[in-house]
Amino acid sequence: MRVLRRGDGGPAVAEVRSTLAALGLVPPAGGVAGAADQFDLAMEQAIRAFQQQRGLITDGLIGPATYRALRDATYQLGGRPLAYLVSAPITGDDVATLQERLLELGYDAGRPNGVFGAQTEAALRNFQRDYGLTVDGICGPETVRALRQLSPRARGGRPVLLREQERVRRSGPRLTGKRIVIDPGHGGADTGVSVDGVNESDLMWDLARRLEGRMVATGMEALLSRGQDQCPDESTRAQFANEAGADLVLSLHSDANRSPLAQGLAGFHFGTGSGSTSTLGEAMAGLIQRELTKRTGLRDCGTHPKTWELLRLTRCPAVRVEIGYLTNHDDRVRLTDPAFRDVVAEGIVVAVKRLFLLGENDQPTGSFTFADVLAHELAKAE
Numbered sequence: 001m002r003v004l005r006r007g008d009g010g011p012a013v014a015e016v017r018s019t020l021a022a023l024g025l026v027p028p029a030g031g032v033a034g035a036a037d038q039f040d041l042a043m044e045q046a047i048r049a050f051q052q053q054r055g056l057i058t059d060g061l062i063g064p065a066t067y068r069a070l071r072d073a074t075y076q077l078g079g080r081p082l083a084y085l086v087s088a089p090i091t092g093d094d095v096a097t098l099q100e101r102l103l104e105l106g107y108d109a110g111r112p113n114g115v116f117g118a119q120t121e122a123a124l125r126n127f128q129r130d131y132g133l134t135v136d137g138i139c140g141p142e143t144v145r146a147l148r149q150l151s152p153r154a155r156g157g158r159p160v161l162l163r164e165q166e167r168v169r170r171s172g173p174r175l176t177g178k179r180i181v182i183d184p185g186h187g188g189a190d191t192g193v194s195v196d197g198v199n200e201s202d203l204m205w206d207l208a209r210r211l212e213g214r215m216v217a218t219g220m221e222a223l224l225s226r227g228q229d230q231c232p233d234e235s236t237r238a239q240f241a242n243e244a245g246a247d248l249v250l251s252l253h254s255d256a257n258r259s260p261l262a263q264g265l266a267g268f269h270f271g272t273g274s275g276s277t278s279t280l281g282e283a284m285a286g287l288i289q290r291e292l293t294k295r296t297g298l299r300d301c302g303t304h305p306k307t308w309e310l311l312r313l314t315r316c317p318a319v320r321v322e323i324g325y326l327t328n329h330d331d332r333v334r335l336t337d338p339a340f341r342d343v344v345a346e347g348i349v350v351a352v353k354r355l356f357l358l359g360e361n362d363q364p365t366g367s368f369t370f371a372d373v374l375a376h377e378l379a380k381a382e
């Protein structure tokens with residue numbers, strides 16, 4: 001699809017506008033002649049508000065992700081039958097609501113990501129069996145009625161998100177055997193941010209290799225999500241991690257801004273506006289943020305819940321870090337220094353250690369070195 005922006009007009013704009021109106025984000029069409037198919041300032045503001053609320057990139061443009069989220073937002077539970085379609089999974093807010101309801105009732109429907117997958121179907125079938133409904137895995141009128149009648153047994157239990165945590169706890173406090181997918185952003189023809197001949201894709205590739213070496217040395221299994229000259233899309237990267245059975249996905253990027261003053265480090269994990277969050281993803285993002293701000297002096301831009309493809313579609317905890325702004329002079333100087341990238345790699349390995357060792361041998365943030373991590377693992381192996 002063509003990206004729509006302010007100033008555009010035509011039937012595609014009219015369609016988005018009527019969706020926004022149905023969601024109550026802009027007043028219904030009518031009144032001003034011709035306005036219904038014009039992308040004006042009010043519409044841009046409505047799009048920005050919608051993007052912010054949905055954890056999307058707030059750029060006021062209607063690209064594929066925003067378009068999909070708008071379409072998803074128009075579906076309400078009960079409005080259409082829901083089932084698992086292997087070749088083209090159904091997505092929408094109705095699916096997210098179904099998942100949330102199943103989770104609240106204690107059925108493991110997977111992350112409430114709005115995608116009707118195999119796990120959602122399995123949870124739905126279990127629910128239907130337990131409640132004496134027809135066990136067909138289809139969420140139709142009978143199932144919707146039953147879901148509405150039941151009050152949640154334990155509100156906010158979110159078993160699936162707790163289960164991520166439990167899986168790590170049960171596997172024991174060790175790094176050996178952990179499978180980490182390192183995802184260097186962009187690649188190939190897509191250089192990412194490019195300033196003064198410095199490419200985000202090259203820097204992140206180099207950082208990924210430094211990280212990979214350190215992880216392998218501590219007994220972790222590190223896999224890269226792409227080759228040096230490849231640029232798979234986000235869902236392909238997520239699929240790679242899922243098929244590899246990854247314990248953790250770390251996506252490496254650096255940022256850009258129109259203002260050369262914007263600088264710093266930010267972390268992102270899966271989370272929705274309604275408060276569902278990947279507990280471990282959030283913990284991982286927080287640990288990386290702490291280690292790296294302490295070690296590098298990068299400004300702390302915080303950690304944030306997002307529904308970006310990679311975070312949404314991976315089954316294990318996933319974190320995306322935006323390491324500095326290439327559009328900022330100080331950050332760019334830092335990033336182009338290989339020694340700085342070593343410090344970043346070291347900080348990330350220590351943060352991963354903290355996550356998987358769950359505070360065992362805890363030392364103050366920023367004081368662990370890579371050698372300590374290595375020594376710890378070697379001691380255990382003996």
Ligand SMILES: [Zn+2]
Binds near residue numbers: 186
């Ligand atoms: Zn990037």
